[in-house]
Amino acid sequence: MSITLDPWGHMAIEDYERLLVEFGIKPVRELLAQYNLDHKYFTRGVIFGHRDLDLWLNSYLSGKKVAVLTGFMPSGDPHLGTAMVYEELKYFQEKGVFVKIAIADAEAYAVRREDRSMVVNRGLDFIAHAIAWGIDPEKAGFYYQTNMDSSYYRLIQMFSRKITEAEMKAIYGDLSPAKIISALTQAADILHLQLDEYGGYKYILVPVGVDQDPHLRLTRDLADRFENELGLTRPASIYHKLLRGLDGNKMSKSRPEFAIHLTDPVEIAEKKLMNALTGGRATAEEQRRLGGEPLKCTIFELYTYHLARDEKELREIYEDCVSGRILCGQCKRRAAEKLKSLLVEHQKRYREIKSNVEKYVKKPSF
Amino acid sequence: MSITLDPWGHMAIEDYERLLVEFGIKPVRELLAQYNLDHKYFTRGVIFGHRDLDLWLNSYLSGKKVAVLTGFMPSGDPHLGTAMVYEELKYFQEKGVFVKIAIADAEAYAVRREDRSMVVNRGLDFIAHAIAWGIDPEKAGFYYQTNMDSSYYRLIQMFSRKITEAEMKAIYGDLSPAKIISALTQAADILHLQLDEYGGYKYILVPVGVDQDPHLRLTRDLADRFENELGLTRPASIYHKLLRGLDGNKMSKSRPEFAIHLTDPVEIAEKKLMNALTGGRATAEEQRRLGGEPLKCTIFELYTYHLARDEKELREIYEDCVSGRILCGQCKRRAAEKLKSLLVEHQKRYREIKSNVEKYVKKPSF
Structure with missing residues (x-):
C-alpha cells in the first residue's frame, strides 16, 4: 500500500520513514552537524525531512537573499500543532531570515467551505498568536491570499498555462475548480517572493507539516517550467511530523476535546491533557515492572514538541517512563504544570497583541 | 444535431435562429420599437438576440447605475469583426452609459498560448483602435485581466467554491486548469463592476459575438449563486452575428487573407475585398437574368455591418443585386471605395492615438 499525502486535511501518517523513500523527501539528520541546525525540532527528529534544505542553507550562509514562507489555514482555532510552525518561523527569524506568513483565506473559503467573515477574522487570530508565540511582526510580513497585488495573481493565471489537469490529478487525486485555483494560489504564495515586486528573494524555504508536500x-x-520565462527557482522545504490528537489519532477540528488550543482556558487544557492517551500499561504493577511506552504516548509527544526545555530533561522523562519509575498520572501532572505556564504566558502576550494586530496586515474588504 | 458554442474560438455558426431556441437567447426584434433601439445593428438584424436586455434598458431608462462591459482577446490584429464590438460600445457610450473594456491577456496567454509580451502590446493596440473607432477614452475604462486589484481576483477565488467541474464541463466541454481559471476570470470581468470598489454598477450589459454565450x-x-452573499445580479447580454471571412467561412487568424484588418494598408484591403466570395451567378448573363444572392455574399455582409450609411442605401444595394441590375465587379468596386475611406480615416485617428494610449490603461509589469 502506498501512502497518500492529502493536503486538503484528511490524512493520517503512520510511517514517516516511508515518506522519505516514496516521495524523495531527504532525511534531515544528515545535515544537522554540518549546518549546526540546533533547534530542538531538528535534534529531536520532529523535523525529519527536507527538500533542498542544504541548497537553501548554502544560499543563506553565503549572504544571498533568502526568505521563509508558510501559510495558515484560518479554519478552526490555532492549537499546539499550529504552534510548531510558529516555533520554526521564530527560529529562522532569529537567524536573521525574512519571514512571510500567508493566510490561506481563499482556500478556507472555497475548498473548506468556511464562512467568509469568520475566515477573515480567524486570519487575524492566527497572526496574533504567531506574534504572541514570539515572531517579531516588525521583521515579518503577513497577508491574506485574497488581498494581494496583481503581480501575485498574475502568477496564478500564468501558472495555469503550464500544468495539465492530468498532472494535477496525479498529485492531488480528485479535483474541483476550487482545488485547482487553491493549489495554484499556494504555488503563488511560495513563489511570489522571488519577483522583484515582492523583494526578489530567490531562495525560499517552506516549513510545513508533511501533509503539505x-x-x-x-x-x-x-x-x-517558469525558470526561463520568469526566472523562478525551486523552493526548499522542511517537513515536521504532525502532532497527534490527545487520543492518538490525527488531530481534527471535529474532535476539539483531543486538541489543545492556544486559547483554551488553562483548566480546560489541563483536563484535556489529563484524559490523554499515554503509553501506559494496563495496571500500575505491570507498568512498574515493564516500564511505559513513551513513543506511543501523546504526553511524551507534547514533551518532545513543546514542553521539555532541553535534551537533558527530555531524556530524563523518557528514562523515568521506560524504567517504570514514574506512572502516567504523575507524569501527566508534571506535563500539565508545564503546559499551564506555557499557556498562561502565551495568552497574556496574545491579549496584549490582539487589538493591535490589524496594524500588521491589511484585512480584505469583503 | 445540436449546435455547440465554443468560446475558445473554433466555432462556425450556421443558423442563428436555432440558437434562439436551443439556448434560450431571446430575439431582439421584439424590443426595437418599444425601446427605440435605433442603431443599424438592431434594425438590420446584426444584433439578433439578447438575454434580459429589456430589464437592463428599464434600469437605464429609470436612471439606475448601468454599465456596458466587454472584453477583447489580444491575439491576432483587430479586424472588421472586432470593430463591430467597438461600434456597439460607441453606441451605448453616446447614450451616456459607462463603458469598460477588458483586455483578456490572461486567457490569451494561458489558453491561446500566446507570447506574453506580444499579448500585452496587442492589448494596447486593441485599445488604440477602440479609441480610433470613436470610443471616448475619457469616459471609458480599460484594463488588463492580469493587472487588476485584489477585489476582482477575490471574486475569481470565491466563484470557484460554487461551481463544480461537471457544471463547467456541461458548458465548455473539455476543460484544463487554464480554461477553468480563464472562464472564472471572464465571470469576474463581467461582475466586478457591481462591487462598490468598482463603482457599484448593478446593471451590466455585455455585447458579444454569439460564440461567447x-x-x-x-x-x-x-x-x-452569489446574490445573497455579494449582492450580485445577472448580467444582460446582446449577441451579434459573427462577421464571416471573405471566403464565406468563419474568420480565422490562420487565414489573414480573408479578413480585413483595421491596420491593413488600403491597397491590400481593397485587393482582399476584390477577391471575396459573392452571391454572384456563374455567368454575367445568368446573373442579369436571375439576379445575385446578397444573403450569401460577403460583400453584402460588409455593407450590412459596416459600409452602408443608411437603410435606404442598403436597400438599394440589395435591390440592385437581386434584380440583376448590377454585377459583382461593379458592386465590389463601390464597396472598395467605401472601405477605403473608412480605413483611411480610421488609420489616421489610430496613428494619432497610438503613442498616447498608455495614458488610458496601466500596462502589466510582466
Missing part, C-alpha cells in the same frame, strides 16, 4: 511538488514543477 | 451562461449562474 503535494503543494511543494506542484510548486517545484511550476518553478522549473 | 457560454461565458454568459456561467456568469449568470454565478451571479445567482
Whole structure:
C-alpha cells in the first residue's frame, strides 16, 4: 500500500520513514552537524525531512537573499500543532531570515467551505498568536491570499498555462475548480517572493507539516517550467511530523476535546491533557515492572514538541517512563504544570497583541 | 444535431435562429420599437438576440447605475469583426452609459498560448483602435485581466467554491486548469463592476459575438449563486452575428487573407475585398437574368455591418443585386471605395492615438 499525502486535511501518517523513500523527501539528520541546525525540532527528529534544505542553507550562509514562507489555514482555532510552525518561523527569524506568513483565506473559503467573515477574522487570530508565540511582526510580513497585488495573481493565471489537469490529478487525486485555483494560489504564495515586486528573494524555504508536500511538488514543477520565462527557482522545504490528537489519532477540528488550543482556558487544557492517551500499561504493577511506552504516548509527544526545555530533561522523562519509575498520572501532572505556564504566558502576550494586530496586515474588504 | 458554442474560438455558426431556441437567447426584434433601439445593428438584424436586455434598458431608462462591459482577446490584429464590438460600445457610450473594456491577456496567454509580451502590446493596440473607432477614452475604462486589484481576483477565488467541474464541463466541454481559471476570470470581468470598489454598477450589459454565450451562461449562474452573499445580479447580454471571412467561412487568424484588418494598408484591403466570395451567378448573363444572392455574399455582409450609411442605401444595394441590375465587379468596386475611406480615416485617428494610449490603461509589469 502506498501512502497518500492529502493536503486538503484528511490524512493520517503512520510511517514517516516511508515518506522519505516514496516521495524523495531527504532525511534531515544528515545535515544537522554540518549546518549546526540546533533547534530542538531538528535534534529531536520532529523535523525529519527536507527538500533542498542544504541548497537553501548554502544560499543563506553565503549572504544571498533568502526568505521563509508558510501559510495558515484560518479554519478552526490555532492549537499546539499550529504552534510548531510558529516555533520554526521564530527560529529562522532569529537567524536573521525574512519571514512571510500567508493566510490561506481563499482556500478556507472555497475548498473548506468556511464562512467568509469568520475566515477573515480567524486570519487575524492566527497572526496574533504567531506574534504572541514570539515572531517579531516588525521583521515579518503577513497577508491574506485574497488581498494581494496583481503581480501575485498574475502568477496564478500564468501558472495555469503550464500544468495539465492530468498532472494535477496525479498529485492531488480528485479535483474541483476550487482545488485547482487553491493549489495554484499556494504555488503563488511560495513563489511570489522571488519577483522583484515582492523583494526578489530567490531562495525560499517552506516549513510545513508533511501533509503539505503535494503543494511543494506542484510548486517545484511550476518553478522549473517558469525558470526561463520568469526566472523562478525551486523552493526548499522542511517537513515536521504532525502532532497527534490527545487520543492518538490525527488531530481534527471535529474532535476539539483531543486538541489543545492556544486559547483554551488553562483548566480546560489541563483536563484535556489529563484524559490523554499515554503509553501506559494496563495496571500500575505491570507498568512498574515493564516500564511505559513513551513513543506511543501523546504526553511524551507534547514533551518532545513543546514542553521539555532541553535534551537533558527530555531524556530524563523518557528514562523515568521506560524504567517504570514514574506512572502516567504523575507524569501527566508534571506535563500539565508545564503546559499551564506555557499557556498562561502565551495568552497574556496574545491579549496584549490582539487589538493591535490589524496594524500588521491589511484585512480584505469583503 | 445540436449546435455547440465554443468560446475558445473554433466555432462556425450556421443558423442563428436555432440558437434562439436551443439556448434560450431571446430575439431582439421584439424590443426595437418599444425601446427605440435605433442603431443599424438592431434594425438590420446584426444584433439578433439578447438575454434580459429589456430589464437592463428599464434600469437605464429609470436612471439606475448601468454599465456596458466587454472584453477583447489580444491575439491576432483587430479586424472588421472586432470593430463591430467597438461600434456597439460607441453606441451605448453616446447614450451616456459607462463603458469598460477588458483586455483578456490572461486567457490569451494561458489558453491561446500566446507570447506574453506580444499579448500585452496587442492589448494596447486593441485599445488604440477602440479609441480610433470613436470610443471616448475619457469616459471609458480599460484594463488588463492580469493587472487588476485584489477585489476582482477575490471574486475569481470565491466563484470557484460554487461551481463544480461537471457544471463547467456541461458548458465548455473539455476543460484544463487554464480554461477553468480563464472562464472564472471572464465571470469576474463581467461582475466586478457591481462591487462598490468598482463603482457599484448593478446593471451590466455585455455585447458579444454569439460564440461567447457560454461565458454568459456561467456568469449568470454565478451571479445567482452569489446574490445573497455579494449582492450580485445577472448580467444582460446582446449577441451579434459573427462577421464571416471573405471566403464565406468563419474568420480565422490562420487565414489573414480573408479578413480585413483595421491596420491593413488600403491597397491590400481593397485587393482582399476584390477577391471575396459573392452571391454572384456563374455567368454575367445568368446573373442579369436571375439576379445575385446578397444573403450569401460577403460583400453584402460588409455593407450590412459596416459600409452602408443608411437603410435606404442598403436597400438599394440589395435591390440592385437581386434584380440583376448590377454585377459583382461593379458592386465590389463601390464597396472598395467605401472601405477605403473608412480605413483611411480610421488609420489616421489610430496613428494619432497610438503613442498616447498608455495614458488610458496601466500596462502589466510582466
